[in-house]
Amino acid sequence: MFSRLRRPVFPDHIVLPLSGGEIAVRLRPDPRARRYLLRLPHDQSGPVLTIPKGGSLSTAQRFAEKHAGWLEEKLAALPQTTPFAAGSVVPVRGILHRIEPSGRLRGLVTAGLDADGHAVLSVPGAAEHTGRKVADWLKRQARADIEAAVARHTATLGVKAAAISLRDTRSRWGSCASNGRLSFSWRLILAPPEILDYVAAHEVAHLREMNHSDRFWALCRQLAPHTPKARQWLKDEGGKLHLFG
Known part of the structure; x- marks a missing residue:
């Protein structure tokens, strides 16, 4: 009797060295895929490498390394995220608000206007x-x-x-x-x-x-x-x- 061939088990991701540091590339085995494919989803969830049927981890790693330059260009072109931190400007109900420390140790976040009439979010407590x-x-x-x-x-x-x-x-x-x-x-x-x-x-x-x-x-x-x-x-x-x- 012949034993069934087992599908290879891949890790969740591989680590790809870039000029600015390392980045995790998620692996997505797809038995319907005909070739390796490296893409950067629009949802900002990070790069994904599709592995076709019969693919291997070593080939996936080499493919990712070969396209590292392309990935760096795409990452550099992504819009930058804005953290919820003092000085950041974020929309609330479509109106831009600047985040500012309230100077109070306790209390609630409040929305209002500063002395110049600009919308602000006043946040109490420590910056962290x-x-x-x-x-x-x-x-x-x-x-x-x-x-x-x-x-x-x-x-x-x-x-x-x-x-x-x-x-x-x-x-x-x-x-x-x-x-x-x-x-x-x-x-x-x-x-x-x-x-x-x-x-x-x-x-x-x-x-x-x-x-x-x-x-x-x-x-x-x-x-x-x-x-x-x-x-x-x-x-x-x-x-x-x-x-x-």
Whole structure:
């Protein structure tokens, strides 16, 4: 009897030396792939190397090293991320706010205007906690806005959401499960209010139509007449919301 050939087991990633240091390259074995492929996803999740059927780890490593120059050029061209730190400027409901220390040891993050009328986020406490405090504040704001939008749209359609959760998803801005549970990206709070409103309307419409039929899109436009413009905004600008934090 002949034993079955075992598929090779690959590690999650390999380490590729670049001129500025090392970088982890995720490995993605794909039996349908015909060749090795190194790519840099738009979601800022880092480089991925596809390994075709019959591929080997050593060949994958050599392939990555051969294309190290290409990868460095692509990485250099990526837009820079903006941390939630003092001095950074981040959007809140589509309006740019500068993050500033409040000078207080305790308290909550507050949004307001400085002496020159510029929007600011005042953050108390030590500098090393600024990022967490800003992120937590943004998530609370997102939940409040999303819950209000969902309540408004469900009342219009006469439907009910089973639950609402917030996540930091990159593949979608919202989702609706068959059991009526809605999920949204908290980063919608960074976008103009009409964008968040559209995504809420989109998922609420799924409570009535669990599809993307003409009836579904008619419901979307009923709840959010700005649906076409919001969809285009997310296509053009949505990816930038992941560059903060």
